[in-house]
Amino acid sequence: MAVLCCPAVSVPEHTITMEDTLHLAERLHGNHDQLPLALKLISSTGVRTRHLIQPLERTLRHPGVEERTKVYVREAQARIPTVVDEALNNAGLAAADIDAIVFVSCTGFTMPSLTAWMINELGFRHDTCQIPIAQLGCAAGGAAFNRAQDFCASHAGSNVLVVACEFCSLCYQPDDLDVGNLLSNGLFGDAIAAAVVKSHSTHGLRLEANGSRLVPDTEDWISYAVKDTGFHFRLDRRVPHTMEQLAPALRDVAATHGWNASALDFYVIHAGGPRILDDLSHFLGVPPDLFSFSRATLTHRGNIASAVVLDVLRRVITSETLRPGHRGIIAGFGPGITAEISVGTWLGDDRTLDGEASASGTEQPLTSTPERSATA
Template identity: 70%
Template sequence: MPVLCRPAVWVPDNMLTMEETLALARRLHPEHPRLPLVLRMIKNTGVTKRHLIQPVEDTLKHPGFEARNRLYGQEARRRIPAVVEQALRSAQLQARDIDAIVFVSCTGFSMPPLTAWMINELGFRPDTRQIPIAQLGCAAGGAAINRAHDFCRAYPDANVLMVACEFCSLCYQPDDDDIGSLLSNGLFGDAIAAAVLRGIGGTGVRLEANAAHLVPHTEDWISYEVKSTGFHFRLDRRVPGTMNVLAPALHTLARTHGWDATQLDFYIVHAGGPRILDDLSHYLRVPPTAFRHSRATLTTYGNIASAVVFDAMRRQFDEGLPDGARGLVAGFGPGITAESSLGSWTTAEPPWLGNQLARRPKSLVASGSSDRRH
């Protein structure tokens, strides 16, 4: 079974504190009739600071969607290489060992995808598979892990790189003053994350099962309204109520695998904010401390969309786990969609691993009913 290795995470130098966010809300919306409510909701997020790809005064300007998307591409190309290099180093692999790249982002757009640029510029093989995912929002971190897992089940000794690039601040819309938009202005941050799923060997989470679940008829609860000015984030107040539906889906996944979701050793979850994490804790029947790494990411980086799962996982690596510890990884986002997986901690590598990697072929093929290398 493939192993999810230690993620690498990067955040920009430009920082915005909670106090600065509240002051900006007062300065930009002094006559807003619901300002006291907005300020209280921002405080309740618990986000002490966030990191932005631009200084805040530049973030508040809107030069147009074209200029913002150009900046997205420029900064992604500038910052991704170092994060990828660190993730490869943690997995003890090189670019040529990667067989597929899953790239997730909901805050910018390019065609061809940035995976093509990565293959051309960062040393990946020309036959590396490209799996870009652009529309799953915060759920895309869990989706990246699950699609990588699916790939490794089809090609058992393959290695997959996952990259999440989220510059949420580039979606700021100065003219949107509904409650959901003002709350998101005080919640989201920017980050890039990367991690490798190794088909053979490695230290980390050995993935054993995954599942997806869509809550019917909730497409407009978390969404983008696409206009000439770019992406306008829409958040329905009913979103927190979805945890009583999504928690049973997590219980079902665990039960199908023969596990009890209430008795696991670690939980890496992206659920948007502290209130939703509290609700999930209640419905999943686990203590609030089970989501401590997700809360730490939210507190220090804000909601960094698809990168949250990887940063929370990085924190779990830092804390450490004993061999065999069992856990759950899940990301929730637009749809309403849940992408979740189960895995167990491993530090063991087969004694024959070195020889296996030394002989490892360079391309993937399918033969008959089974997939193999040649």
């Protein structure tokens, strides 16, 4: 049975607050006829701080898709190694022990995948299986765990590394005045996260079952419009209401293992926005405080796309609230509308957390260069 180890999470050093975001929107879009609505939507997210891989003044410029891709690759290669090293250390493994790498990202595109660079530069074996996932958006974090679990089930004794690299700020479109796009400018943040799934371990989260669900006829509710200027995020106002349809999917996956999804010990839920968490709590019949770790990620990181579930899981594990035998569920939601769901049992933790921050979101950001920028 596959066991998921504690994730490593890193956020960039540049930050922007909710207040900064609102002031910026007013300054840049003061004549927009729907600005009051956009400001209301941004304020309702509850996001206090987000992290950016570039200083704000660079983030607001659009130098073209080619230059943004160069930034994506440069920053990813500068930041991934430290996060991967921590994830391997959490699992008690070396790079040579990894049999497959699941790499997920929806905010930059390269071919070959950055898995090839990781294998060549970070000490992984040349026969390491590459499993890049690029088009599941925020759901890809949950999908990565599920594909890692499936790989371990079909390859006895194997170990899988999951890496989520999301630089949402590189999708900023200064001339896109769609309200959904304006909302995304105040919701999404940047982060890199990694975790190891082992075929066998006496410590970590034992993954018991997984499943995927698609809400019919919702393909255009969360999407990218691909234009000359790159990816333009599209978000339909009906998205939060899909939780009424997805709550039964969580129940079904838990039921395959004989569990009641409304009566588990912990919940690792994609923090796409406060309405998603509120509605899922209601339709699943779960007290809102059991989603507190997801809300903490949303508050301190914003929506960091596929990296959300890794960040939430880390908060749960480092909170010291888990006890061996505790049962929980992981759910990532994204375009499609797609849900990627898994359930698991906490076995215990033998990691040394010297110097690590608690689940409050206060860990130090990873810096790739000496450059600093004051908060905008």
